[in-house]
Amino acid sequence: MPEPGGSGPSSRPAFAPMITDAPGLNWAGPGDAWSRAWGAHPQQAPVLPAGNGFTTLAGPRPAALPPMPDRPPAPVPPPLLNPAAAVAVLPLAARTAASGPTAEDIALVRHSLGVLEPVADRATAHFYAVLFLRNPELRALFPASMDVQRDRLFRALLAAGQAAGSPAELTAYLDRLARGHRKYGVLDEHYGPVGEALLAALERYCGRFWDQSTEIAWRRVYRAISEVMIGSAAADARENPAWWQAEVVAVDHRPGDVAVVALRTDRPYRYRAGQYTTLEVPMWPRVWRPYSLASAARPDGLLTLQVKAVPAGWVSNALVQRTQPGDVLRLGPPGGTMVVDHDDDTPLLLLGGGTGIAPMLAVIEEVAEHGRARTVEVFYGARRASDLYARERLAELARLHPWLAVRSVVAEGAPVDGGPTGPLPAVVGRRGPWEEYAAYVSGPPAMVRRTAAVLLDAGVPRERIHHDLEGV
CATH class of the missing domain: 2.40.30.10 (Translation factors)
Structure with missing residues (x-):
C-alpha cells in the first residue's frame, strides 16, 4: 500500500463513510453481554446514605460532622450503558465559583497528597475495592484485566487535586480528561460513587492526617472537579461522538x-x-x-x-x-500538543525514534500543504538499519521539498545514507546549534526524556520543546 499523502489534494476523492452498522460487525463495548452481566444485579452492596454521614468500609463516621453543602449527591444506580447514552448532557452549575474550594482547602488537599504519595499503590487498590464493592455495575466500564490501567483513574483524580490551586491549568486538564473519558461510557451519575470511593481511600491511607477539615476540603475540590468535567463532557457531546x-x-x-x-x-x-x-x-x-x-x-x-x-x-x-x-x-478523540504554528517561520527540528517518526511525517505533510518555505530538519533514529521502515517515505519527501533535510541515525552498525551513528539523543547533542529551533520529539519514553534534557542543555527554551510525555 503506498503511503497516503503522495498525491495532490485534487486527486483525492471526497469523504464517504464506509460503515453502516459497525456494532453489528465485530465491535464490543458498553452495552455488550459483559456489561449486561455486571449490571444484572446492581447495588448488591450497601448504598451510601444521604445526609451528613460518610460511610467507609470500617463503618459510618460519627454524626457530629458539620453540614457540608458542597457534598456530592448520594449515588444513584446508573442505567445499563449503551453507546447512545454515553454522556447525559447536564448544564454546568453556576454556583461553582461562589462555593468552590478556598485557599485553605487547597493547602489541605496538597498536604494530604504528599502524605499519600508513598502508599499510592495501596490506596489505588483500596479505591477500586470500595468502588466495585458498593457499585458492582461500574466494573463493566473497565477492562477485564485491571492491571492494564489500574491506576489511571485514581492518579488522574489525584493530579486534578494537585492542580486545584491553578484554575486555568486545572480547567484545561479536566477538559481533556472529560473528553477522553466519554469513550469509556462515563455518565454524570458516576461521579458520586467515584468521589465517595476516592474519599474512602484517602481517609484510610492518610491516617492521622485525615480529619473533618481535610474531608470537607476534598469534598469541595472534588465537587468543583466533577462540575467542570460534566460541563466539558456536555459541551463536547454537542459537537462530537463519544x-x-x-x-x-x-x-x-x-x-x-x-x-x-x-x-x-x-x-x-x-x-x-x-x-x-x-x-x-x-x-x-x-x-x-x-x-x-x-x-x-x-x-x-x-x-x-x-x-x-x-x-x-x-x-x-x-x-x-x-x-x-x-x-x-x-x-477516541484526538489529543496531544505537538502541533505546528504555520504563521511562524521558526525552523523546525523533528526527532523521531522508531515509530515515533509517524507524527513527524504528518507534520512534514502539513507544512508542505501550507506552502510556506521554512527550514525543517529531521533526525530519524533506530537501533539498526533494518528498523528504519519509513526511510523511503522520508527520502521521497526530501526530494519533493528542498527545505527539508533528513538524517537517518542508527545506534548499531554502519552509517545509513552517510548519516551519523549512536543513540539519537547523543547525536542531536553533537549537532546544532539548535537555540533558534522549535523541537518536536516522539519515540520511546526513555529516548524522549534524554532528548529533551539534551535540547535544554543545548540552549533550546523549554517552551519550544514539544512532546506528549507527561512529567518531563
Whole structure:
C-alpha cells in the first residue's frame, strides 16, 4: 500500500463513510453481554446514605460532622450503558465559583497528597475495592484485566487535586480528561460513587492526617472537579461522538514487526498533524492505547497509523498480527500538543525514534500543504538499519521539498545514507546549534526524556520543546 499523502489534494476523492452498522460487525463495548452481566444485579452492596454521614468500609463516621453543602449527591444506580447514552448532557452549575474550594482547602488537599504519595499503590487498590464493592455495575466500564490501567483513574483524580490551586491549568486538564473519558461510557451519575470511593481511600491511607477539615476540603475540590468535567463532557457531546468507528482499509506489513494501518472512520475525524488518537480493538474491549497519526488530515477521510508489535503489547500485537481489512476499531478523540504554528517561520527540528517518526511525517505533510518555505530538519533514529521502515517515505519527501533535510541515525552498525551513528539523543547533542529551533520529539519514553534534557542543555527554551510525555 503506498503511503497516503503522495498525491495532490485534487486527486483525492471526497469523504464517504464506509460503515453502516459497525456494532453489528465485530465491535464490543458498553452495552455488550459483559456489561449486561455486571449490571444484572446492581447495588448488591450497601448504598451510601444521604445526609451528613460518610460511610467507609470500617463503618459510618460519627454524626457530629458539620453540614457540608458542597457534598456530592448520594449515588444513584446508573442505567445499563449503551453507546447512545454515553454522556447525559447536564448544564454546568453556576454556583461553582461562589462555593468552590478556598485557599485553605487547597493547602489541605496538597498536604494530604504528599502524605499519600508513598502508599499510592495501596490506596489505588483500596479505591477500586470500595468502588466495585458498593457499585458492582461500574466494573463493566473497565477492562477485564485491571492491571492494564489500574491506576489511571485514581492518579488522574489525584493530579486534578494537585492542580486545584491553578484554575486555568486545572480547567484545561479536566477538559481533556472529560473528553477522553466519554469513550469509556462515563455518565454524570458516576461521579458520586467515584468521589465517595476516592474519599474512602484517602481517609484510610492518610491516617492521622485525615480529619473533618481535610474531608470537607476534598469534598469541595472534588465537587468543583466533577462540575467542570460534566460541563466539558456536555459541551463536547454537542459537537462530537463519544467515539468514532473506524474500518480497516489496508494493513501494510513492514520489517521489524511494524504495520502501517489505514483506517476510514464513520464520520469525519478532525485532528492536526502531530496529534495522536486512542484506539480500542475488538479483541481487548475497554483497553485503549495511544497511537500517533502518521499523515496530515486528508479530504478523503483516510487515517494512517504506524504500529510496532511489542512484547506483551495487547493492542499493538492485535493490530500487527491479527487485524485485517474489514475489521472495525474504535477511536477516541484526538489529543496531544505537538502541533505546528504555520504563521511562524521558526525552523523546525523533528526527532523521531522508531515509530515515533509517524507524527513527524504528518507534520512534514502539513507544512508542505501550507506552502510556506521554512527550514525543517529531521533526525530519524533506530537501533539498526533494518528498523528504519519509513526511510523511503522520508527520502521521497526530501526530494519533493528542498527545505527539508533528513538524517537517518542508527545506534548499531554502519552509517545509513552517510548519516551519523549512536543513540539519537547523543547525536542531536553533537549537532546544532539548535537555540533558534522549535523541537518536536516522539519515540520511546526513555529516548524522549534524554532528548529533551539534551535540547535544554543545548540552549533550546523549554517552551519550544514539544512532546506528549507527561512529567518531563
